Amino acid sequence: MSTTKGLEGVVATESSISSIIDDQLTYVGYKIDDLAENSSFEEVVYLLWNKRLPKVEELEEFTKELVSNMEIPNELIEHFKSYDLKTVHPMAALRTAVSLLGLFDEEADVMTEDANYKKAIRLQAKISTIVTAFARIRDGKEPISPRSDFSYAANFLYMLTGKEPKALEVEAMNKAFILHADHELNASTFTSRVCVATLSDVYSGITAAIGALKGPLHGGANERVMKMLTEIGEVENAIPYVKDKMANKEKIMGMGHRVYRTGDPRAKHLKKMSKELTELTGQPKWYEMSVKIEDYIKAEKGLPANVDFYSASVYHSLGIEHDLFTPIFAISRFSGWLAHMLEQYANNRLIRPRAEYVGPRNQVFVPIEER
Ligand SMILES: CC(=O)SCCNC(=O)CCNC(=O)[C@H](O)C(C)(C)COP(=O)(O)OP(=O)(O)OC[C@H]1O[C@@H](n2cnc3c(N)ncnc32)[C@H](O)[C@@H]1OP(=O)(O)O
Numbered sequence: 183m184s185t186t187k188g189l190e191g192v193v194a195t196e197s198s199i200s201s202i203i204d205d206q207l208t209y210v211g212y213k214i215d216d217l218a219e220n221s222s223f224e225e226v227v228y229l230l231w232n233k234r235l236p237k238v239e240e241l242e243e244f245t246k247e248l249v250s251n252m253e254i255p256n257e258l259i260e261h262f263k264s265y266d267l268k269t270v271h272p273m274a275a276l277r278t279a280v281s282l283l284g285l286f287d288e289e290a291d292v293m294t295e296d297a298n299y300k301k302a303i304r305l306q307a308k309i310s311t312i313v314t315a316f317a318r319i320r321d322g323k324e325p326i327s328p329r330s331d332f333s334y335a336a337n338f339l340y341m342l343t344g345k346e347p348k349a350l351e352v353e354a355m356n357k358a359f360i361l362h363a364d365h366e367l368n369a370s371t372f373t374s375r376v377c378v379a380t381l382s383d384v385y386s387g388i389t390a391a392i393g394a395l396k397g398p399l400h401g402g403a404n405e406r407v408m409k410m411l412t413e414i415g416e417v418e419n420a421i422p423y424v425k426d427k428m429a430n431k432e433k434i435m436g437m438g439h440r441v442y443r444t445g446d447p448r449a450k451h452l453k454k455m456s457k458e459l460t461e462l463t464g465q466p467k468w469y470e471m472s473v474k475i476e477d478y479i480k481a482e483k484g485l486p487a488n489v490d491f492y493s494a495s496v497y498h499s500l501g502i503e504h505d506l507f508t509p510i511f512a513i514s515r516f517s518g519w520l521a522h523m524l525e526q527y528a529n530n531r532l533i534r535p536r537a538e539y540v541g542p543r544n545q546v547f548v549p550i551e552e553r
């Protein structure tokens with residue numbers, strides 16, 4: 183048997199949801215650039231789950247379905263109010279809340295294609311409400327109900343802040359959601375597929391995936407990018423800071439990628455938004471120091487900025503608390519996880535690889551009192 187550390191380069195499944203070929207990302211064959219510039223998050227979710235773009239009436243119907251399923255059970259709100267939210271990381275709270283949500287879904291274990299699709303709608307609808315309810319309750323405020331006349335992105339910002347969001351803010355959020363929606367067989371998506379390949383339910387798959395996304399080598403990097411920028415403080419400190427980290431063999435968050443070599447095609451969109459939003463908010467330094475770091479790491483290590491790098495200064499400019507950055511990633515990636523779980527159910531086989539045993543052999547058991 184031969185092993186590949188971290189399964190690098192191993193092709194573990196077939197999929198027709200998203201592809202990364204020659205550093206280009208597509209969703210169901212549509213270029214990410216076209217979708218980011220011209221589409222809505224709702225349309226992209228439809229695309230990922232149905233593997234085709236919707237017609238006008240289909241998108242209207244789908245959008246209505248999403249909004250009408252956004253309310254969350256009161257028990258979940260009471261659950262958030264029952265402990266000190268300031269002492270927990272939002273991703274941990276989210277992991278538990280989504281698992282709890284499954285207990286209120288009578289169809290959680292109904293495995294028909296139709297039931298799973300309906301659960302996907304319910305989960306995608308409610309995740310944005312869960313994250314915003316958590317954030318508001320943590321700040322001592324009451325959760326806000328979604329508005330049926332708002333898009334998914336607008337509702338997220340509205341439920342978070344209680345204010346009607348500006349067009350530019352909605353555009354940025356919509357684009358960020360589209361860009362994070364799916365990414366082939368990344369660690370959290372693989373986790374979700376492994377989970378439901380045992381024919382477990384989608385709530386289990388999503389809960390497992392949230393756990394995988396939380397880590398700093400994956401979705402957890404975006405929050406840490408902002409921590410790094412905050413520590414750097416001013417543009418002139420950026421290079422000395424990064425040099426120091428590199429000298430200590432520490433990784434620079436938001437840089438590098440397992441698959442991309444020349445660059446992450448999502449990063450340029452977030453970079454553009456970061457420039458616009460940081461200028462608009464009178465804080466161009468976050469963008470400027472990010473560019474310095476990106477250029478330095480590219481020149482020194484040949485590593486590209488990934489999707490987490492510029493999303494940090496985008497979300498910061500939208501006034502979002504830093505520890506909500508990864509939950510925002512999760513809101514978007516729910517759509518990809520759900521698409522992959524639906525695909526897995528449709529053509530399932532248990533995922534069970536092998537491990538090469540490298541431990542001791544032929545040991546003689548010694549009773550405990552003689553050791
Ligand atoms: C949405 C996402 O999940 S995108 C990824 C988000 N994660 C991050 O931004 C965390 C920072 N980046 C990383 O840790 C890595 O680049 C990963 C985990 C994303 C992918 O890396 P892998 O393919 O596993 O590469 P690995 O970690 O083995 O690194 C290979 C080499 O590049 C270096 N390297 C990789 N990323 C970085 C980085 N961000 N900063 C500095 N050096 C890095 C490693 O130190 C290693 O160098 P060496 O060969 O001299 O020892």
Ligand SMILES: O=C([O-])CC(=O)C(=O)O
Pocket residue numbers: 362364365367368369400440441488489
């Ligand atoms: O694909 C990966 O390994 C990580 C990533 O960029 C993502 O999940 O968006």
